[in-house]
Amino acid sequence: MTAPSPSRRTVLTRSAAVLGAASTGILLPALVRAQTGSTRVGFMLPYTGTFAQLGVAIENGFRLAINEQGGKLGGREIEYFKVDDESDPSKGIENANKLVQRDRVDVLVGTVHSGVQLGIQRVARSTGVLNLIPNAGVHAATRNLCAPNVFRASFSNAQSALALGPAMVERGHKRVVWITWKYAGGDEIFEGFKEGLAKAGGTIVKELGLPFPQVEFQALLTEIAAIKPDAVACFFAGGGAAKFIRDYAAAGLKDKIPLYGAGFLTEGVLDAAGPAADGIITTMHYSDVLPTQRNKQFRLAYAQAFKMQPDVYAMQGYDTGLLLIRGANAVKGDLGNKQALYKALETAEIDSPRGKWTMSRSHNPVQDIYLRRVENKENKVIGIAAKALADSGAGCTM
Structure with a gap:
């Protein structure tokens, strides 16, 4: 049975309590680590199987965004950790706990597969670790199982098909x-x-x-x-x-x-x-050939860094990085400052290669949806299918 979604007050109170415990010498790595030194970022993505190329593209995009900021988050050095989630929902909780419990990450970036995200969601809600979703559109993440510490930088599944x-x-x-x-x-x-x-x-x-x-x-x-x-x-x-x-x-x-x-x-x-x-x-919500200067800059930088062309997954990884940068800069790298961190993430306007987007009340992007046709190995934009489309957020009670 799934535990009820914690309120914003519950998560903030829990975080404050854990910080207090840490100051007395009690180690609670599943929930928090002292906000000194480096920031620990964990990737839980598919690196094998049918979604392997998606996981690689997301990580590449994320790292590009961070590298464009000098390779730091809010002025702090970064340590990266990786777990192959294998697109296997049965291992979702176990793999998320490897990053949170074993590696003591400050932020968990994952994942692609909606079924796997449900496992991450349970771990994020029970531990308070910041979870940024770079792809998985499962409705529960920003509907009935929404949480103050879970933010999506991609889409909800229904949102991607409504138009x-x-x-x-x-x-x-x-x-x-x-x-x-x-x-x-x-x-x-x-x-x-x-x-x-x-x-x-x-x-x-x-x-x-x-x-x-x-x-x-x-x-x-x-x-x-x-x-x-x-x-x-x-x-x-x-x-x-x-x-x-x-x-x-x-x-x-x-x-x-x-x-x-x-x-x-x-x-x-x-x-x-x-x-x-x-x-x-x-x-x-994206096309390789969107004729904007922002998209052209992103695509050139990605191609130079990785010797390949970016796709929507790379863009979503990039935007996940931009979102985290916005939050980390607002709290000067102190991701333990939950209230200020969440406010910065909630109010962010991301200047993305897809076009500018904002965060909905339930932490899902509000964004344009493009109509595209494949021509000579390109997804040519032939119109806008929906402007500033938001997911319903049904059932979210944050």
């Missing part, structure tokens, strides 16, 4: 098949897509799914061909997304039934997907 249905209906595609992996992230992205499509007057004629991270799509593609919908909408990411795109084209569907993607279908996989991806339309 896709209306875009499809606007193009005359009302009878839609939905296909995704069946896990927390896929289910919640479907929730947003279903809501947006229904409001626009569209209908889901069939919902298809397979367990994460399986990539044997052929039987489902055969079913899609038999149904003959106006279009297909889907959610896949990483290596699985590249394979789905290629398999969709190989099945002869690419030129017959338009393919749309909610969220991350075409992120970081366009080289692997090749020409099969051309013409796919997606909704996303």
